[in-house]
Amino acid sequence: MTSYRQPGLVLTDRHFTVPLDHGAPSGEQLHLYGREVVSSARAGAELPWLVYLEGGPGFGARRFHGKQAWLGRAVQEFRVLLLDQRGTGLSTPANRQTLPSRGGPEAQADYLAHFRADSIVRDCEAVRRQLTGGARWTVLGQSFGGFCATHYLSTAPEGLRTVLITGGLPSLDACADDVYRAAYPRMRRKTEAHYARYPQDVERARRIAAYLVEHRTVLPGGYVLTPEAFQSLGIQLGASDGGHRLHYLLENAFIDSARGEELSDAFQEDVCAALSLAAHPLYAVLHEAIYAQGGAPTAWAAERVRSEFPRFDAEKTLSGDDPLLFTGESVHPWHFETDPALRPLRDAAELLAARCDWPALYDAERLAANEVPVAAAVYHDDMYVDTAGSLATARTIRGLRTWITDEYEHDGVRTSGGRVLDRLLALVRDEA
Structure with missing residues (x-):
């Protein structure tokens, strides 16, 4: 000792x-x-x-x-x-x-x-x-x-x-499906409360998401910032100061460079720090397994249930005038594509998502x-x-x-x- x-x-x-x-x-x-x-x-x-x-x-x-x-x-x-x-x-x-x-x-x-x-x-x-x-x-x-x-x-x-x-x-x-059916409405409420405090962030978030639809963006360290990954920054909205941190992150997104308007290095560094699970990979690998009991697999519940809430679809939102909704406490198969720390664990995560022999908790x-x-x-x-x-x-x-x-x-x-x-x-x- x-x-x-x-x-x-x-x-x-x-x-x-x-x-x-x-x-x-x-x-x-x-x-x-x-x-x-x-x-x-x-x-x-x-x-x-x-x-x-x-x-x-x-x-x-x-x-x-x-x-x-x-x-x-x-x-x-x-x-x-x-x-x-x-x-x-x-x-x-x-x-x-x-x-x-x-x-x-x-x-x-x-x-x-x-x-x-x-x-x-x-x-x-x-x-x-x-x-x-x-x-x-x-x-x-x-x-x-x-x-x-x-x-x-x-x-x-x-x-x-x-x-x-x-x-x-x-x-x-509650099974994992139940957890996420209750979670997405909370994510919507938290997003709406954020926009009520910071109405200028409505346009900022839409603008960033639209940029990501048009431009493949790889952050420092190899993280691929997709529109869905950007939406997941909403995980900060569950913390006491998270909305303020998200606001300051969004206000620093763009810079006028020699190549035209693009996402600033400072924004990219901060987003990578916020999203990378290199230090906490078990959070992604086991996230749905913590809700698993009995003979049913979790089978990527957050991803499946998300389709029941079409307002979270970024591209559909951008085709209209609605504010972009942020997400949060959910893990998806695409996490194992966008995050280089998780890519080598993708196959093991798939097997865990299909596992049916979890004991009762x-x-x-x-x-x-x-x-x-x-x-x-x-x-x-x-x-x-x-x-x-x-x-x-x-x-x-x-x-x-x-x-x-x-x-x-x-x-x-x-x-x-x-x-x-x-x-x-x-x-x-x-x-x-």
Whole structure:
């Protein structure tokens, strides 16, 4: 273990070994990394543990500087573990550079099938037993981390002291098709709200999309910016400052060059940074698999369901006068053509989309008998997670207390400082 300091904190690098397949514990092993964080004033104290599960899938735990966001509130009473879920961060990576060593697409898909919430929770239990000596711990789950926390309650509640969920109460029985039928209307509402704030962006977005229809545009690093890829910048609209960032991105799109009007280098660099999944390929590869349960394949649900919402068709929109609609939390087959980091994973992704043997993720009966204190922040009209589905799940989990708010967007736990975490702790303790 290596320990070091940031202002007011002591951080320690923690390393763990877990089976790739927890059903075969003596088989192939994976490395997991976690960053322990404790207040320097309480570094030697006996403190309860809180493990943070990041959103995603495919994102390592957030790298904080000092007591940023919710971390300052957490270290007032917890020893925190920022866990890089399998395949992310400093844990054993799974990406275009490492997966070919598994073999062909079938072997890669079989390997990646072990990277959903069920395996992540079993990892947590293995880490908990090593780290706490068997004591229960608190889980803080953001977005997909909340999906993992809900699975945790379904399968291993004996390891849990309390559960805190922010923007991540999943529907217990919705298939991927259901998820996207609810998502596209939210994307439309978020786009309309953006244009209401920034009406000048209506023409800017149409102009950029029209340019992309006429000009094949390859961004730095090889990303192909199609009209559909441009629309996917709408993923920013689910964050507290995302609409502002999108606005400033659009206003800098064009430049008059020696060749005539073209997309500026600055715009192209910023768009590439916003869209590339080179650092988070599992987000694309496993995105629909996190909703898969039972015998039906996901079969590129977001792409199929999109055809039911013709207003999202860029070329049809440009043939008329309607504003261009942005999209967001959805992954499509074309992602594996436009993004060079994803192209080598296309065949494995196709196999995962066709897979029919996904196990169930949630146990409604067990959740109805829950005895673990649980609190969840549900963000009104959350762009990424269906509010109606979250509330239905909240009614299923015995004893769960909800805080429904439109004060924050999906990233409220980060942007609120310690307020969201403080509110959730008060709820589970019956102090609010």
